[in-house]
Amino acid sequence: MGSHDKPQFVKVLLPEFLEKLPIPDAIAQLLMHQHNGTATLFSPLGKFWHIALEKDADDNTHFSNGWREFSRAHDFTAGDFLLFRYEGNMVFKVKVFDVTGCRKQYDRAISEKRSFGAKDEILEDVCDGMCNSDDWQNLSTGRRKRGKPTAPKEQLQTPPGFLATDKSATKNNRAKTVPHFEKIIRPYNFSCGHMSVPRKFCASNGLTRKEEMVLEDPKRRSWHVKLWHGVSDSRLLSGWKEFSAVNKLEEGDKCTFQLVSDGILRVLIQKRRA
Incomplete structure (x- = not known):
């Protein structure tokens, strides 16, 4: 069937x-x-x-x-x-x-x-x-099936102009000083045209009443994006598609969103190896 x-x-x-x-x-x-x-x-x-x-x-x-x-x-x-x-x-x-x-x-x-x-x-x-x-x-x-050995994860490479985030020391230091969250790019980020923002991140950083944010890419270019708040999460909407297109985001890329000032999210991009 x-x-x-x-x-x-x-x-x-x-x-x-x-x-x-x-x-x-x-x-x-x-x-x-x-x-x-x-x-x-x-x-x-x-x-x-x-x-x-x-x-x-x-x-x-x-x-x-x-x-x-x-x-x-x-x-x-x-x-x-x-x-x-x-x-x-x-x-x-x-x-x-x-x-x-x-x-x-x-x-x-x-x-x-x-x-x-x-x-x-x-x-x-x-x-x-x-x-x-x-x-x-x-x-x-009722039989349990033995899992197959897991293949090693693909390593990430950092192209010129993008900040690497795979070193634990760098990541830990940044986490102590700058509020941030990380996202892996998925197909729905393109098909549905949005990027979700953790509800706890918005609540702990005073963003629950904000309706607009500025995304700053690794080259310090800026995009104004709408911030929508739902029951279970918040989302970056209009402006996100343009940001992802200009920065050539692809499925599997890792984005670190740093709240560098009120209303500004700096986005660090770590490309996935092809």
Whole structure:
């Protein structure tokens, strides 16, 4: 069965859905035939989560025990919408989109901190892509699949005119003196035309009421960009596309945003080796 033939459903998250999530009747009927009270979700964090199924007084089926921890670990907020694709054997693949319609991107390192006490709900780490048939078989039989050796990460090179940020001493010294955050360029930064800014960074540096920022590139050229504030994060919008185009940003490049003065973010760019 191809991916387009598999049952799917979409849910827009209301505030009450952060605790437990109702499942469409047609999907619930598929699950009931499995005679299993637990579903397994393959999440954007690259993990399997076990979520209990529960029927309420009106005979509606919900994701219940384990869903709240799943919501918190993925930083769900009201207005997000989720796409579930049923893979069979009580397993769903989940994709998450924010209020703008763009797919949410997750940092694996941060995800470990978001998992709270839910480690018992996680079966195992897996690769970024779709699991193959062996993965689903291992899941259904309870066998754990040994991971393959991880290839060494590509080294980053610093072209002329760009500041290197890979030396720990330099990075640590800068972190003590200049507020900053780092981002790896992803495809959605081009397709959706924005760069996300951590909510905590804005809050701790008095940026939550600002509506405009200035980006300064390594050559000290400036771009005025709109700063939009949402429920879960803030974003650099209009002006970001021009900045990324002129500086020839590509997927995998690393940008360090330094708040050098009120309203000015200096951007240090570290190119990824081709």
